[in-house]
Amino acid sequence: MAFHDGFLSEMIGRAAVVDAGGRRQTVGRVCDFVVQKPGDTFPHVDAVVIKSRSGKRLAPIATVVEFDDDGRVVLTVAPTLDAPPDDEALYLVEDLFDKQIVDVDGRKVVRINDIEVARTSGALRVVAADIGMGGIVSRLGGGSIARGLLARIPRTLIAWDNVAPLHDLNPTQIQLSVADNRLARLHPSDLAEIIGDLSAQDAARVIGSLDDETAADALEHLDAETQRSIIDDIGAERAADIIEEMDSDDAADLLGELSEEQQERLLAEMNAETADDLRELVAYDDETAGGMMTTDYLWIYPHRTVAATMAKIRELAPETEFIYYLYVTDQSEKLLGVLSLRTLLLASPDATIHTIMDSDIVSLHTDTPAEEVASTIARYDLLACPVVDASGTLLGIVTVDDAIDAIIPDRVKKQLPRFTSRRQRERLELV
């Protein structure tokens, strides 16, 4: 039997032997496996760790030949290398067995019970993590009874490219490159749910490992308490970068939960314009239009042409939260009219904005209560509603999703079905 496909739990503890003049001599027992580049999608197993009487020795994978008839591992030469220190390589058993990981596809935090390896194109690779009872029973051992049981229990496996460790796998490597981060593949609300399940320490570590934009999206979906504890843990500079990427209304809500001293420290780290906007928003009560509004909207002067406006939208849309309505203002930012993207699309490119805008505006004041905001948006079938001050100056807009959020109880939110595409979890059943 060649040394290939199988589970690590079935290899650990086996005797390792070398050929010595036709006789097989035991040099120790298999106790672990070393991976040098854990960042790869399906990382290579580079060596087998043999526990001998004189300590742990490293047998490079090339020197491992096969299992003999007695189930022993046959090596071409006796291992002489010392095993590398724990912080210079990833030990599959020591560092990963029993540890928590995120199953990216199944969107859950689970524990690794066993690891499957397979020989593909000449190299032994880590291919899957066992997270089910099959792995537990296999690890429990216990002879024939366990083997009998094992035959009945299907292995619950997740492919290794769906495994996202909570701890950095290899401390000597600088942070796994952000593009590689498997957690970033999750929908922000799913990511937030996973983060909500983690301990405060792990939550901060996971947020810290994401790019600013993904982190901001995830943070927006977390409850205030978790947000606060994460901001505490990741440091003002990084926190400010992330908050800058958040929608301004969510960012303001978050800041509103912090102490004034902490607010100032974070605002000082941001660019001046964002900081000023946020300072204004923080001042409003959460449960009024002022507290719910975002300052991230599109505005335009009335004398522009439709063509020029379209060009401007193309330029700004990628950076803007809400683009379906355009707000028409004069030079002093007084709100003159509103325009939907649909109207704009249907208008002749030469038309000027003030001829096609709707100047019969439904608007809110900063102190309009949340329920009234929601009912206004519902009554007029709006996607968003502008917020103005007493002189009619446009301050921000409240979007329909924030209006809904403000009036649904948290309890109901949790029970809402999720609309993200749910890929069927991969279940490889081995018999």
Added chain:
Amino acid sequence: MIKRYWRTALALFAILGPGFVTASAGNDVGGIATYSAAGAKFGYIVLWTLVPLTVSLIVVQEMAGRMGAVTGQGLAGLIRENFGVRITFVTMVLLFFINTGITATEFAGIAASAEIFHLNRFIVVPLATVVVFLLVLRLSNKLVERTFVILSLIYLSYIVSGVLAKPDWNAVARGTLIPTWSSEAGFLVTVVGLIGTTISPYMQFFLQSAVVEKGSRAKDLFNVRADIVVGSILGIAIAGFMIIANAATIHQSAIVNHKPPLDIDTAQAVDFARALEPLAGHFAATLFGLGILNAGLFTATVLPLATAFIICEAFGLEAAVDNRWSQAPVFYSLFAGGLVLGAGLVLLLPANGLFQFTFYAQVLQGAVLPLELILMLIVINRKRVMGTHVNGRAANLIGWGTAAIIGTLAIVYVAQSIAGAFGGS
């Protein structure tokens, strides 16, 4: 916004941290039974055991709290990561059976209160099981917990009754400060039972998870510790007054009337209601019945749920009350299994054996406690896990000392029982 409303509404309970809640859950039916029996049978001379027990309880709980705050993991998770599948499996099997046994003692308390109110326990116990099910599945966990903790104020009646019984305060002081070892039969088993009910193995799992759940970190250790110290001392103070109230009434009257002291092996729960007579007079039995009913319902609500959570944590399985049954089958099976087994056991036992079952379950808890302490002490001394927060010398001394002393007592007790069994035959 809804959240903010709750926060205001619950601000009243802000003082109730994990340590306090754990201490309240610790004064369960088994606690009432053991402290009452100890006081009724031996009088004030057992009081001193509470002094070293307080020290041990604080040290052990502080270790659990520190592990939670530093690692962000529950005790079951840490055991899994540090000892692998086999030891975890054995620990979890043991934990499940012991906790199910303790759940049974809570239902035994509920059954005893049913007898006091002249209700049929074959109706009351199944009814209580349904109530617990609904409490857990329908209501906010925290709210249920806090309601029970508030209701636990009923224990304060032991303090009042203990004082009203006009105990011999000199004897109380002597009993508390001067360690005396009685050669009377049953003293050793009572001490092991006192240890088991005061430092129940499940309490460490419970506390550590609660600290993690609360989001406490290493920088919050001061608050975590303060909460544990206050909770432990308060819990043990109530235990002390339970002993005093029983000693001043039941034990005293036996001495005055030249009757033999209470026999643990034939006593009934309702006998201990007399300790509340100085306060409640004719209503002593009613008060006592309400007390054990509350204690029983509280811990029966918390324990099977906590056990299911702990086991799922150890094996990385889905565990949450808002999941559907099909999403977390193991979790729900463990929860329902523990609850129904616990309640069922009580219906199988003879009515006059409920107290003994409850008492000896505490002795069993005392006997397995050293095993849990050893696991905790190994983990908390690992730099890789705890960083700079590994145990100091004093904590190690008290921790290992506690494990060694309890281990020795348990072994002596088992040896004596075996010798007794052979001697008797």
